[in-house]
Amino acid sequence: MRTKAIPALLCAGVISATLLSGITPAAAAERASTAAAQDIRDQLEKIPGLTIVKVEDKGGFPLYTLSLTQPVDHNKPWRGTFQQRFTLWHKATAKPVVHYTGGYNLSSSTREPTTILDANQLSVEHRYFIDSRPAPAVLDWDDLTVWQEASDEHAIVEAIKPIYGKSKWIGTGGSKGGMTQTYHERYYPDDLDAVVAYVAPNDANNKDDRGYEKFFKTVGTPECRAALNAVQREMLVRREAMLPKFEAMAKEQGLTFNNLGSTDRAYEFAVLDQVWNFWQSGTAADCPTIPDAKTVSDDELYKWSSEHGFSPYSDQDPGDATSAPYYRQAAAQLGWADLKFKHLKDVRHYPDIYQPNSVLPADLRTEYDGRAIKDVDRWVSTRGKHIMFVYGQNDPWSAERFKPSKHDSYLYEVPGSNHGARIANLPADERAAAEATIKRWAGQ
Template sequence: MRTKVLPALFCAGLIATTGVLAGNAASAAPRGSSAVAQDATVREKLEKIPGLRIVSETQKEGRPFFTLMLRQPVDHDRPWRGSFEQQFTLWHKAETAPVVHYTGGYTLSSSTREITRLLDANQVSVEHRFFGKSVPAGRTDWSKLTIQQQAADEHNIVRALKRIYPAKWLGTGASKGGMTQTYHERFYPEDLDAVVAYVAPNDADNRDDRVYDEFFATVGTAECRTALDAVQREMLVRRETIRPLFEATSKEQGLTFRQLGSTDRAYEFSVLDQVWNFWQSGSAADCPTVPDAKKATDRELYDWSLGHGLSIYSDADAGPEGTGPYYRQAAAQLGWADLKFKHLRDVRNHPDIYQPNSLLAADMRTRYSGWDAKDVDRWVNKKGQRMMFVYGQNDPWSAERYRPSKRDSHLYVAPDTNHGALISKLTPEQRAEAEATVKRWAGVK
């Protein structure tokens, strides 16, 4: 859950957590003769890859930038049962340069990644299956939206492009994209030379989420935590007078709540997520702005909350064309944080609501299986090699993290940082160490 800001992540490149530059690819800048010759060679090689279609070719920072589609099986175990085209982009620097393979975990984002800049690398950015334009025609078989199927998609892309780029390949991604990259490494460990995953949640045991409650009992200062809990509680105590403000905002934005079942259920769901979102996207510097819950008016509480974590979950957001595919994955394999909300128990109307199936249409709902998450967790901890995980100290998603093996793998926590943790936000000593490791893995001095 908590993906009203995961969609906020999703909307900004998952969302700008590891992006250094938005990097608009379209540019009319003329090319020199040498660039044209090299570009033609790369294009010709791309055109020879079976199942690959060049959608467009532009320029990004003076280098060729391709939008591509690769034909993929809907079911890699039964490839004869239909196919779809998966969208991805290629920012070409040089055939001899390293390749950064980026997964955002949602729709396509081609923003320049932190390690792409560090290595002056080529960058391949992949849209997740069943998001955006990477969707089969007709009725979607949601049972094929699995971590194994997406890993196989990425394996096909890497295998195809290694015909052109024989140098080192490093995988990267943030949040759900970091998870996606970790799954790829688990199932196809020979594809990539190393992985750098940012703020990648690891809900290895979906039945035991005590670590999240412990996080909210210790993050920030006691004064800030108490003030946030008081605002969250007061939003439910005064639901009869504040909910109409929520309804007015929803009407103004054309939002509906058929999947959640009622406006009251939608309102409660949004309030439950409020403190999580505060810490995911904000910081301790926002604590002085928290209003006095008892003294603030309904309007003051509502307006402050809208700007500090109260996100409205609607049918459009959680539908098949929005972030519904993420909620389906969470309900099926990824898991979710099931918080206790002890300070809200007596003011909740809908104790069953806080889980991803609540946000899904009936044909997308499913049962959870925890086997896959446990398997990946064990593999990363025991067998993973050349894996780096970067987390944020004040990020709720970073509370339950991967613990990499001792096989040339590393874990870093950026101090006083939220879901936007980066290598550049580590302490100077750790930053130097991490950057040196990434360069070593890439074979770059």
């Protein structure tokens, strides 16, 4: 309830006075809460470069949609600006603030640390995604770097932090969001009091994919792995029969494959991704559904695959404001898993296709530079403090992970979990320990 934001003595005084005046305690609390929300709005309106886009109610507390004027290049602010979108779910100035980013477009859904701490939540849209994108006249894809985004978030934290006084700030995010918060912590370690990063990949050496290769040799049971590999192989063995089905689907959905170069190349790329996607979103409980690749009909094979990881990359995906920035970041800095696919070697047509530049328009393709990611990797494992990593045992993205330092930092692995691993799914003793650590970091 909002009344928690009112000091106990003040609350008692309000109740006593309102009983005499005929105003109910609930009505008085509502008035006090409204006044507190207005005070926050007044403070937000005074922040240079900040715009209040709208205010909504979320669970009885105000959810502000905001934007902050950011330089396209923090090293050269005269080059131009853009508006970065974020939200602030405000409960009370005395509560902790959870700083969240998903690493893509804006999401204001309540995150697990927010629930654990009953905290305020600030949610940031990553630069160059959806509405947080510069105008074409000043847009330069070379400005989409992990340091520039960390500097964006630093500016937002500096702008909002005075409102919350001595409250603790906890960074969080999942997958690319977990990576983004870790980068933020590396470049601006004084912004946040701690970071809780979920299923955050760490491709510190893009040329070394042994972690991913080992994952696909050990995940699940031997029987499940063999069945999946057989289905993946059969999809390429039966390429001639499957392509018309793939083309019909593309026509029905209005998909084109100019970036990949042809429908055949797009089909092969989707097949290569199939087993990865199976484990990313599914679980071992899905293994019994895998058909016998040698006896299943073409229609049944295509239908099962379409429902279990076979998903095409089209021009419409990287052409929008969500996918293209990610693939650009992967090609430029984040890296990717260049798997060998030894069981498919004799049925592949395009041996060099499995990399992010393949799905990007020609003008967005770039060369890889891994220096920043290697630097972050070293810093996290040696100097990082108050960082918690949560990974899924059966999540391919968790196969190459950050290694926490010995400075009050931790790593948890959720048994049997996929890319949706959460603290709530840890064994009871580990869950209790993880939640206790987060509360301690937040001063609770």
